[in-house]
Structure formats: structure tokens, C-alpha cells
Amino acid sequence: MKYPVLYSFRRCPYAIRARLALKVSGIQVALREVVLADKPAALRACSAKATVPVLVVNHQHVIDESLEIMMFALKQHDPQGWLVTDAELVAESQRLIAYNDGEFKSHLDRYKYADRFPDQAMEVYRAQGESFLRELEAKLATSAYLLCERPILADMAIFPFIRQFASVDKVWFEQSPYPRLQSWLAGLLQQPLFSSVMDKYVQWQEGDPVVMF
Numbered sequence: 001m002k003y004p005v006l007y008s009f010r011r012c013p014y015a016i017r018a019r020l021a022l023k024v025s026g027i028q029v030a031l032r033e034v035v036l037a038d039k040p041a042a043l044r045a046c047s048a049k050a051t052v053p054v055l056v057v058n059h060q061h062v063i064d065e066s067l068e069i070m071m072f073a074l075k076q077h078d079p080q081g082w083l084v085t086d087a088e089l090v091a092e093s094q095r096l097i098a099y100n101d102g103e104f105k106s107h108l109d110r111y112k113y114a115d116r117f118p119d120q121a122m123e124v125y126r127a128q129g130e131s132f133l134r135e136l137e138a139k140l141a142t143s144a145y146l147l148c149e150r151p152i153l154a155d156m157a158i159f160p161f162i163r164q165f166a167s168v169d170k171v172w173f174e175q176s177p178y179p180r181l182q183s184w185l186a187g188l189l190q191q192p193l194f195s196s197v198m199d200k201y202v203q204w205q206e207g208d209p210v211v212m213f
């Protein structure tokens with residue numbers, strides 16, 4: 001296999017951020033669409049935790065963290081300048097992404113799958129998640145994107161998760177007191193780059209022809 005292999009799942013926000021970075025960097029990969037309830041043995045064989053996304057480069061170099069896949073891609077080619085060098089921006093970007101992937105993701109899961117977490121009502125989980133929405137809304141009051149006047153790594157790594165939060169109850173999100181966040185999200189979703197990473201693929205099976213992404 002000449003190309004890196006990407007194990008992906010269309011709707012997974014971690015996989016979306018990885019595909020965004022791979023696509024913008026122009027790195028071609030062979031895509032293997034995973035169904036989480038029926039993970040292929042080949043995925044388990046290369047990554048014990050078997051989460052998606054996983055990128056396998058040269059048959060042996062396994063990258064099984066979405067942010068690391070983004071960095072791998074952008075370090076090779078970063079035509080939109082998602083990687084910044086300013087130390088303060090880098091630190092703030094890392095802080096936001098860490099909060100997103102940690103506390104916010106946990107609130108998001110509870111809000112999205114509230115029936116699986118019957119301790120609290122859905123609205124309680126949503127309110128917990130909203131503290132991040134408030135923080136992002138405040139950031140967008142001082143710049144067009146989260147940390148500066150153009151989208152950088154933080155925007156691209158975080159918006160797939162805000163998209164998922166918004167989709168739980170679109171009517172609620174559209175009337176929520178976060179107008180800047182709504183426009184920021186809508187703008188990023190309207191980018192051709194986003195639609196270019198959201199094509200639908202059938203579940204990959206061992207022996208299938210290569211599907212280029």
C-alpha cells in the first residue's frame with residue numbers, strides 16, 4: 001500500500017478534525033470507514049485502544065490520536081497557516097483544545113446520550129456544556145475566530161464538537177444566547193473544505209478495493 005491508511009468514522013468529531021487536516025494539507029490516504037460496533041480486526045491489530053481516527057503510515061507508523069494526525073499532516077503542508085508560532089497563541093490554543101477534548105466532551109456525551117446517564121436531566125448536562133459555549137462566545141467578541149482574525153488549529157479542532165453539541169437540539173442552539181458562536185460554526189460548516197471531508201462511505205471490509213480520500 002503506497003498511501004497511508006486512515007481508519008475513520010464519518011460522524012466522529014475526532015475523525016472529522018483529522019480528515020480536515022489531511023485534506024487541507026493535500027495528503028492522500030486510503031480511507032477505511034469503520035463501524036464502531038463492528039471494528040475491523042486490522043484496526044485492533046494496529047491500535048490496542050481501537051478508537052478512530054487511526055493513521056498508519058508506511059505500514060508501521062501508527063498515529064492513533066486525532067491531534068497528532070493533524071500535526072503530522074500540517075507539519076508537511078500547512079497552506080492555510082493553521083499552525084501558529086506565537087507562544088501565547090499556541091498555549092491558549094492547546095488549553096482550549098484540551099478543555100474541549102476533556103471536560104466539554106464529557107458534558108457533550110452526557111447531553112447527547114442523556115438516556116444513558118439517567119442521574120441528571122438532559123438540560124443539566126447541556127447547562128454544564130454551555131460554560132464552554134460561553135467562553136467561546138466571549139472569545140468571538142474580540143476576534144473573528146477563536147484566537148485571531150482567521151481560523152487556526154483551535155478552530156478546526158474544536159468546531160466538529162460544537163457542531164455535534166448544536167445538532168443535539170438545533171432549535172435550542174439557534175435560539176441560544178451565543179450568536180457569535182452560531183455564525184462562527186455556520187461559517188466553518190459552509191466551507192467547501194468541510195463538505196469535502198463529509199462524503200459517505202460504506203463500511204470497509206478486509207479485501208475491499210482501495211478507497212482514496
Ligand SMILES: N[C@@H](CCC(=O)N[C@@H](CS)C(=O)NCC(=O)O)C(=O)O
Pocket residue numbers: 009012013014015036050051052053064065066067
Ligand atoms: N483521543 C482520541 C479519541 C478518539 C475517540 O474516542 N473516538 C471515538 C469515536 S468519536 C471512538 O473511536 N470510540 C471508540 C468506541 O466507541 O469504541 C483521539 O483524539 O483520536
